[in-house]
Amino acid sequence: xxxxxxxxxxxxxxxxxxxxxxxxxxxxxxxxxxxxxxxxxxxxxxxxxxxxxxxxxxxxxxxxxxxxxxxxxxxxxxxxxxxxxxxxxxxxxxxxxxxxxxxxxxxxxxxxxxxxxxxxxxxxxxxxxxxxxxxxxxxxxxxxxxxxxxxxxxxxxxxxxxxxxxxxxxxxxxxxxxxxxxxxxxxxxxxxxxxxxxxxxxxxxxxxxxxxxxxxxxxxxxxxxxxxxxxxxxxxxxxxxxxxxxxxxxxxxxxxxxxxxxxxxxxxxxxxxxxxxxxxxxxxxxxxxxxxxxxxxxxxxxxxxxxxxxxxxxxxxxxxxxxxxxxxxxxxxxxxxxxxxxxxxxxxxxxxxxxxxxxxxxxxxxxxxxxxxxxxxxxxxxxxxxxxxxxxxxxxxxxxxxxxxxxxxxxxxxxxxxxxxxxxxxxxxxxxxxxxxxxxxxxxxxxxxxxxxxxxxxxxxxxxxxxxxxxxxxxxxxxxxxxxxxxxxxxxxxxxxxxxxxxxxxxxxxxxxxxxxxxxxxxxxxxxxxxxxxxxxxxxxxxxxxxxxxxxxxxxxxxxxxxxxxxxxxxxxxxxxxxxxxxxxxxxxxxxxxxxxxxxxxxxxxxxxxxxxxxxxxxxxxxxxxxxxxxxxxxxxxxxxxxxxxxxxxxxxxxxxxxxxxxxxxxxxxxxxxxxxxxxxxxxxxxxxxxxxxxxxxxxxxxxxxxxxxxxxxxxxxxxxxxxxxxxxxxxxxxxxxxxxxxxxxxxxxxxxxxxxxxxxxxxxxxxxxxxxxxxxxxxxxxxxxxxxxxxxxxxxxxxxxxxxxxxxxxxxxxxxxxxxxxxxxxxxxxxxxxxxxxxxxxxxxxxxxxxxxxxxxxxxxxxxxxxxxxxxxxxxxxx
Numbered sequence: 001x002x003x004x005x006x007x008x009x010x011x012x013x014x015x016x017x018x019x020x021x022x023x024x025x026x027x028x029x030x031x032x033x034x035x036x037x038x039x040x041x042x043x044x045x046x047x048x049x050x051x052x053x054x055x056x057x058x059x060x061x062x063x064x065x066x067x068x069x070x071x072x073x074x075x076x077x078x079x080x081x082x083x084x085x086x087x088x089x090x091x092x093x094x095x096x097x098x099x100x101x102x103x104x105x106x107x108x109x110x111x112x113x114x115x116x117x118x119x120x121x122x123x124x125x126x127x128x129x130x131x132x133x134x135x136x137x138x139x140x141x142x143x144x145x146x147x148x149x150x151x152x153x154x155x156x157x158x159x160x161x162x163x164x165x166x167x168x169x170x171x172x173x174x175x176x177x178x179x180x181x182x183x184x185x186x187x188x189x190x191x192x193x194x195x196x197x198x199x200x201x202x203x204x205x206x207x208x209x210x211x212x213x214x215x216x217x218x219x220x221x222x223x224x225x226x227x228x229x230x231x232x233x234x235x236x237x238x239x240x241x242x243x244x245x246x247x248x249x250x251x252x253x254x255x256x257x258x259x260x261x262x263x264x265x266x267x268x269x270x271x272x273x274x275x276x277x278x279x280x281x282x283x284x285x286x287x288x289x290x291x292x293x294x295x296x297x298x299x300x301x302x303x304x305x306x307x308x309x310x311x312x313x314x315x316x317x318x319x320x321x322x323x324x325x326x327x328x329x330x331x332x333x334x335x336x337x338x339x340x341x342x343x344x345x346x347x348x349x350x351x352x353x354x355x356x357x358x359x360x361x362x363x364x365x366x367x368x369x370x371x372x373x374x375x376x377x378x379x380x381x382x383x384x385x386x387x388x389x390x391x392x393x394x395x396x397x398x399x400x401x402x403x404x405x406x407x408x409x410x411x412x413x414x415x416x417x418x419x420x421x422x423x424x425x426x427x428x429x430x431x432x433x434x435x436x437x438x439x440x441x442x443x444x445x446x447x448x449x450x451x452x453x454x455x456x457x458x459x460x461x462x463x464x465x466x467x468x469x470x471x472x473x474x475x476x477x478x479x480x481x482x483x484x485x486x487x488x489x490x491x492x493x494x495x496x497x498x499x500x501x502x503x504x505x506x507x508x509x510x511x512x513x514x515x516x517x518x519x520x521x522x523x524x525x526x527x528x529x530x531x532x533x534x535x536x537x538x539x540x541x542x543x544x545x546x547x548x549x550x551x552x553x554x555x556x557x558x559x560x561x562x563x564x565x566x567x568x569x570x571x572x573x574x575x576x577x578x579x580x581x582x583x584x585x586x587x588x589x590x591x592x593x594x595x596x597x598x599x600x601x602x603x604x605x606x607x608x609x610x611x612x613x614x615x616x617x618x619x620x621x622x623x624x625x626x627x628x629x630x631x632x633x634x635x636x637x638x639x640x641x642x643x644x645x646x647x648x649x650x651x652x653x654x655x656x657x658x659x660x661x662x663x664x665x666x667x668x669x670x671x672x673x674x675x676x677x678x679x680x681x682x683x684x685x686x687x688x689x690x691x692x693x694x695x696x697x698x699x700x701x702x703x704x705x706x707x708x709x710x711x712x713x714x715x716x717x718x719x720x721x722x723x724x725x726x727x728x729x730x731x732x733x734x735x736x737x738x739x740x741x742x743x744x745x746x747x748x749x750x751x752x753x754x755x756x757x758x759x760x761x762x763x764x765x766x767x768x769x770x771x772x773x774x775x776x777x778x779x780x781x782x783x784x785x786x787x788x789x790x791x792x793x794x795x796x797x798x799x800x801x802x803x804x805x806x807x808x809x810x811x812x813x814x815x816x817x818x819x820x821x822x823x824x825x826x827x828x829x830x831x832x833x834x835x836x837x838x839x840x841x842x843x844x845x846x847x848x849x850x851x852x853x854x855x856x857x858x859x860x861x862x863x864x865x866x867x868x869x870x871x872x873x874x875x876x877x878x879x880x
Contacts, residue, residue: 005082006026006031006082009033009043009060010022010023011052012054022073025076041063046065061102061118062117062184063144064107065107066103067103068088068089090103106118117143117145118188119187121160124148124149124159125149126163127170128163128181129165137165137181138150159176163180165180167180180819220825224800224825224828227828228824231786232492233489237477237478260278260282260293263289263290267293277313279293279297291339291340298314298340301314311378311379315385318389327397328396328397334422337393345368346368350426350427353386356371357387358387358468360380361380361383362468387475395478397482424479427441428442429442435487437502442502445475446476446506449476450509450513453517473525473526477525480530499529502533503537503538504541507537507541508541516768519768519770519772519858520772522538523776528780528784529780531780532777532780532785538773539777542571542769543770548571550564551650551652557830557869567770568767568771569848571767572761572766573760573762614627624654624656628643629655632662632664632673632677633667634668635668635671635673637672640673651677651680660684661684662684662685662686662688663690666695666699669702669704669707678714683714686715687718687722692725693725694722695711697724697730700734708743708746709743710746712746716747716750761853764854764856771856775858785831787801808833813830835873836873838866838870838872839876847863847866
């Protein structure tokens with residue numbers, strides 16, 4: 001029997017009469033119709049009214065089948081024979097782009113015999129949890145001639161792809177690249193992917209959605225990732241003054257021959273001033289006086305017998321030597337300064353010399369050897385000048401590393417000394433410590449910085465004139481930027497961890513410093529990269545010490561608004577003059593679970609505390625639910641109270657979907673657990689929403705009026721202003737007028753409570769310090785990780801910033817980022833979304849009343865910064 005050449009399936013036509021006409025036409029011309037809701041490989045043609053998101057369409061595309069419009073059958077019936085399919089092949093027009101035929105490329109390749117299907121050669125391990133969806137993806141892949149395996153993988157099979165939904169650590173650990181299932185669409189349509197929602201549906205039911213969302217935003221992810229990497233790697237702290245330094249290999253007005261023998265004789269006779277004057281007159285580019293002479297003069301200066309004129313002239317000589325013979329341009333000068341800049345008596349290197357100068361300025365006796373004391377004003381100035389000289393030397397070295405295309409080096413062809421042998425490396429890192437920023441010397445520098453800050457806020461004005469803190473902060477900024485530049489291109493994770501470790505170490509060792517002193521320190525940091533991590537670590541540590549919990553998720557604009565802003569209210573109402581601890585351990589005070597408590601605190605845990613720890617406390621199930629989540633779902637209030645009593649408990653911990661324990665308690669009607677959570681300090685976040693669903697929405701959607709009233713009595717009418725994903729406020733979820741009145745009365749009770757007690761500021765200094773830290777954090781975050789600029793370049797129709805804004809205005813967040821894996825790109829999209837929310841004034845919900853009413857200078861400035869963020873959100877929309 002002759003094989004039928006026209007075997008049809010139909011998709012996207014739901015009207016029975018239209019489908020009936022098509023089926024009758026197919027049979028009239030001798031064709032065959034195959035029904036059913038899934039793709040059948042026996043088909044040769046698929047009829048669809050337009051490009052669809054159905055399984056049949058994608059499978060027909062992968063198999064290289066004809067995909068035509070209904071007019072193909074109707075016109076063929078009128079002609080009495082099958083027409084050519086080409087004019088009826090389904091097409092897609094998108095804006096100004098030319099018409100695109102999404103199936104044509106694969107159909108032509110299959111017809112010519114080049115391919116058997118779009119996925120030929122693929123051996124896919126399919127890891128999709130839901131059975132129906134797994135079967136559908138298997139049909140799709142097999143339609144394109146892929147070999148498909150499911151878990152467990154047979155021992156004989158070797159795979160080329162792992163397709164997972166969701167992507168887990170298990171799927172990533174397979175011996176093949178792991179992709180989201182959206183990679184199927186990406187492979188089929190390539191650069192011609194269209195901005196449409198690929199929710200693959202069962203043709204028998206328009207309401208049964210079975211798969212994934214995909215949009216043409218992969219290029220946006222790549223561009224955002226590249227932008228973020230470029231931002232992180234760009235150089236900071238350029239020092240233009242070093243461009244005027246002389247080139248030692250092209251000397252200017254240099255003496256042809258200089259005899260320093262008389263200088264040695266003068267030093268032996270005790271004529272130090274005369275010897276110094278002789279050296280002053282012979283400082284030329286490329287000419288360095290013998291190092292032993294300078295070492296002898298330095299030793300004389302340290303003994304305390306030299307006059308102020310001698311000390312001033314000695315500093316002048318050293319600065320002239322640095323200007324005319326910079327060590328970053330010649331290895332010989334580098335060795336020279338290494339030899340001179342060390343203690344002339346102990347000879348233990350540059351760090352020991354630097355440490356001694358700092359300690360002398362702090363009136364410390366812990367120097368490498370005893371120095372004249374008590375500290376003499378002229379010697380204090382001398383050691384401060386030494387510190388300034390060393391700082392300038394390090395700044396010049398950083399500048400030379402930053403500008404590898406240094407103008408003078410390009411002109412003369414001089415090869416600079418290797419970075420691995422630089423003075424910065426040799427001073428602060430041993431050869432075994434270069435993979436960590438927090439070396440032994442850097443730790444000592446941080447400790448000295450804290451001491452200097454405390455001394456500065458307690459000593460007289462004369463002490464403050466030394467500007468020691470500013471010098472040490474500048475030195476720390478240089479170290480951070482130098483180490484970052486050396487390691488960022490090789491290991492980005494390493495440098496980020498190093499910077500995080502440094503900032504958290506500083507936050508811990510500075511706990512005894514007053515909060516306002518720490519806030520002032522952050523304000524004076526020159527490196528925005530260092531300022532960002534320091535302000536974040538100190539703010540979190542400040543919250544931890546005052547019993548406030550902040551999330552441990554990575555820093556983002558959303559975290560600052562949802563977590564840090566509410567925490568300011570807790571700082572404002574903390575007991576004045578006391579410092580509360582959250583207990584022996586706390587995973588909330590630093591990110592990634594790092595504790596801010598003493599290292600031996602875990603060993604002090606009593607046996608009674610261990611006995612009171614609920615079983616399974618640290619176990620998280622497949623959905624990411626903690627024991628607190630599970631107890632709230634089951635209304636096990638005793639377990640909830642046990643967990644909340646433990647130090648460091650994060651009451652706002654989220655599962656993989658973003659739900660908090662309060663969400664679960666409201667959803668399941670666990671009224672006792674809701675009450676326990678609301679009584680906890682710090683209080684849970686009532687504003688947090690998942691896809692627009694707040695705890696109040698959750699309670700009302702599940703008819704838990706008692707819980708809804710409890711929430712309103714706690715937080716007031718601000719909760720009634722929240723909208724869900726469909727734009728509904730909580731009162732829209734209640735139909736009975738009596739219930740609406742009950743909710744409004746509960747909200748009035750909450751507003752009254754907040755007015756009476758929520759606006760009191762009991763610790764203004766702590767609030768001001770927190771506001772200052774948060775202001776600098778937002779500023780530094782914008783400088784370091786801000787969104788791409790919105791300006792339209794002349795050579796491009798739309799800038800990256802505007803493309804991002806347009807994507808969020810046309811699609812929700814989860815659709816824009818569907819299938820994305822780069823966390824930097826995801827953060828930029830989240831930041832843009834947060835700015836749009838701030839534009840609508842939603843941040844006002846998260847600002848505690850006490851903070852709004854505060855008239856403090858720093859807090860008022862923070863409010864201005866929030867208003868500026870709102871303006872940036874306006875700009876995202878107005879520029880489109």
